[in-house]
Amino acid sequence: MIYLDYQATTPLAPEARDAMLRWLDGPDGTGFGNPHSPHRMGRQAAAAIELARDRVxxxxxxxGKVIFTGSATEALNLAIRGSGKAGSVAVSAIEHAAVLDTAEALGQARVLDVAQDGLCGAAQDLPKDCRLVAVMQVNNEIGTIQPTVDWHRKAKEANALFLVDAVQAYGKIEVTHADMIAISAHKFHGPKGVGALWVRDGVDLTEQQTGGSQEGVRSGTLSPALIAGMGAAAKEAKERMAQDAEHVEELWNRARDLFSDWTLNGSEDARWHGNLNIRRDGLDVARLMSDCRDIMFSAGSACASGSGRPSHVLKAIGLSDKQAKASIRLGFGRYTKIEDIEQAAKSINAAAKEQGL
Incomplete structure (x- = not known):
């Protein structure tokens, strides 16, 4: 099988796996302690968590401070719900559902326009009662890199907080200029089931799930294994960021050559080049995926797969329902080989040709 779905999840880094094993020891080991217990095993587990916190x-x-959560979705909910009750939440039209649906559930969503190139420009007005602006750094479906520095400045001028969903950016490009930043470990070669919210000093949040307040504003026993894996993945990402980016650029250039007769969705330049979202008008994507079942790629955002609805991101950049449903997303990164791209392109292009395209 060839794995080309890095936006959905990334392969677990060996370094992350090794870090996790120490804290999965059973009755014969000492790594299974509760990190909130005062005895020796608990203190050892707590120390592992603090090391990971520093690495993240x-x-x-x-x-700022790092608050560990069970996912980026939880982190985003904590940021949106915990940062205030009164006022509007301005969100780009291509935000992840974790942002859009939460703001809408609160009755506070004010949607910001996105251009055909997939960029949410900061020249548009914010509502007068705006308390929070949320613009993601790298879009999960089309990979476009948003002007978050400009939006941070705009939010400050409006006396609003600025939240960045950096799930697809963390560990790949520099993450700056925000009041709160949400991430997920499994998007940068860490384990699933753990995320984090970075909160700038001076920003106060209210707890959204009560219990033990283990993370101050977030209750629940922390997992030393998951968090240690996340920390190891963060350390590895930091050390090899330039190397990973160079490799992705090589993969991108080869992929663009091999899919040169497909139409690219979103900007080619203001984009993380590990995301290739392309379309062929008239393409039956379900049939394509069946014909290429040994290639793991996406017909859209994995978080919304199976809904039957066209991608809200592709609709936001002006694509028709037919064009959106004729699009595929290929995601690649650290462990992808050039040969993987070449073999996938051969199979996908052949399958598309069988459809007369």
């Missing part, structure tokens, strides 16, 4: 924080701006 190393890729965030200085002057």
């Amino acid at each position: 924080a190393a890729l965030f701006p200085a002057g």
Whole structure:
């Protein structure tokens, strides 16, 4: 099988796996302690969590704290719900459902326009009662890199907080200029089931799930294994960021050559080049995926797969329902080989040709 779905999840890094094993020891080991217990095993587990916290924080701006959560979705909910009750939440039209649906559930969503190139420009007005602006750094479906520096400045001028969904950016490009930043470990070669919210010093949140307040504003026993894996993945991402980016650029250039007669969705330049979202008008994507079942790629965002609805991101950039449903997303990264891209392109293009395209 060839795996080309890095936006859905990334392969677990060996370094992350090794870090996790120490904290999965059973009755014959000492790594299974509760990190909130005062005895020796608990203190050892707590120390592992603090080491991971430092490693995760190393890729965030200085002057803030890392709150571990069960996912980026939880982190985004904590940021949106916990940062205030009164006022509007301005969100780009291509935000992840974790942002859009939460703002809408609160009755506070004010949707910001997105251009055909997939960019949410900061020249548009914010509502007068705006308390929070949420613009993601790298879009999960089309990979476009948003002007978050401009939006941060705009939010500050409006006396609003600025939230960045950096799930697809963390560990790949620099993450800066925000009041709160949400990430997910399994999107940068860490384990599933753990995320984090970075909160700038001076930003106060209210707890959204009560219990033990283990993370201050987030209750629940922390998993030393998952968090240690996340920390190891963050450390590895920081050390090899330039190397990974160079490899992705090589993969991107080869993929663009091999899919040169497909139409690219979104900007080619203002984009993370590990995301290739392309379309062929008239394409039956379900049939294509069946014919190429040994290639793991997406017909859209994995978080919304199976809904039957056209991608809200592709609709937001002006595509028709037919064009959106004729699009595929190929995602690649650290462990992808050039040969994988070449074999996938051969199979996908042949399958498309069988459809007369």
